[in-house]
Amino acid sequence: MTNPANDPNQVKRARRFSLRWKWALGAAFGIFIVFAVFAILLFSRFTAIMMNQEETNLKDTMTLVVERLNNQSNTLTNKTVLPYLRPDLATAADPVPENKTRGKDNIYTDSIIVKLAREDVTVTIYNPAGKEVYASRNISTKFKQTKAIDVSREKVGSQDGFIGRRPIRSRTSGRIIGYVQVTSQLGTLHKDQHQLLVAFYVLGAFAFLVSGVLGYLLAVYFLKPIKAMTETIDIINQEPQSVERIAAPQRNDELADLTNLFNDMLDRMQRYIEQQEEFVEDVSHELRTPVAIIEGHMQMLNRWGKDDPEILSESISASLQEITRMKSLVQEMLDLSRAEQVDIHYPNAMTDAKEVANQVFGNFKLIHPEFTFTLDDDLKAPTVIKIYRDHFEQILIILMDNAVKYSQKRQEVHLSISRDERNVEIAVQDFGEGIAPENIDRVFNRFYRVDKARSRDKGGNGLGLSIAQHLVESYHGGIRVESVLGSGAIFRVSFPIVKTLEPGESLLDLENKTGNTPTPDA
Structure with missing residues (x-):
């Protein structure tokens, strides 16, 4: 009770x-x-x-x-x-x-x-x-x-x-x-x-009254944004998808800053809610197909297929293939979740962009000998950017792997790396199908595929570019795509330069000088 x-x-x-x-x-x-x-x-x-x-x-x-x-x-x-x-x-x-x-x-x-x-x-x-x-x-x-x-x-x-x-x-x-x-x-x-005492008493009472009234009026004036925040929160509690926001105050002070930060927070929350709903819908959609396939094979085997060795082998093989694809999907979702938190785990990591780009280029030449890979390296010396090495390598692998997938007719991929006064620029170009103009803005969305019917045959779950975008933006870089339908696409990535290493200077020496040692992977 x-x-x-x-x-x-x-x-x-x-x-x-x-x-x-x-x-x-x-x-x-x-x-x-x-x-x-x-x-x-x-x-x-x-x-x-x-x-x-x-x-x-x-x-x-x-x-x-x-x-x-x-x-x-x-x-x-x-x-x-x-x-x-x-x-x-x-x-x-x-x-x-x-x-x-x-x-x-x-x-x-x-x-x-x-x-x-x-x-x-x-x-x-x-x-x-x-x-x-x-x-x-x-x-x-x-x-x-x-x-x-x-x-x-x-x-x-x-x-x-x-x-x-x-x-x-x-x-x-x-x-x-x-x-x-x-x-x-x-x-x-x-x-x-x-x-004199009488005068002091009268003036004291008058000062107390006037200061109280002025204090109350000032409180009402200064607390208007707080009251508006409270009302907005109540509305959002009742309707999370509400677009209600606090009107920007016509002044430039701390309360105006608080109002702007509050509105920005609400915008981010709404984006997170929308992304979460979209993510759940996409994951449900992606998992529904392999689950249905496995369920169909299991029902068939349960009814009569287990007595036919050929049907049994075919069903087990198809089920294992779908399970492998689901494992890949789960792993990519974990990678995406980690990509959204890299600013927490690796705030001060640094990487030699020239070294990693050459390493990834050599690895792809080795594992795809049927492709023609071209490297344009305009960096004259080791160039340090602020990013964890494994994440920079992961970004390049995602872009190179994406180029290989969509270059089946003309098997050729170009990788270039250069710099200007402030940034390192990396470009990965393929000569595949290209992307239609109406789809360019959506290629970084989760689970998005340009050609859903053919993409499943090429492998992948449509999360790679989304992971790459989150990693790039987490390290204050930029990523964009240029494409002409039928002529391939170019993915361009840029990162701010920390320093160009002097002859004989290593990345470890720079980390010891600045104290920016990479944080171990959590």
């Missing part, structure tokens, strides 16, 4: 989180983090500057108060301090400082009044005994005696603030006549900090 937990139909799909939202949130968080770091640095710098400014103002206020009060020789009292710090509140009996006048008009130009007018600054004057004689505002602070200027960060009320303390020495006698204590509650700083 199937466990529901293991049944894929019963498993609940995980909640899908779209890549567009991931991209949008990623962009939003990324920009928000950058903005937050920038805001923190800016806020810290602003706070430091404001704190330094507040401390400087506090020291200036203490200095100004001391300069106003240190011209007295007696201990400071409320009556002696008030005219200097608050002349607008002094009575007619109080002394008036030099160069100062009574009245409210003077308070707007008096620097000490301006300092004291700040709502977060409190000036307190103490006599030498520590008793308070004057306070600009009512604020509870603890008095501390000091012999020099002392500025510290302390708690003032419910907030942090600065407290500065300094003794007041008489200018005439030099003795301490009192103390000044200036308290700054940093109200302006805290207010500015609050406003």
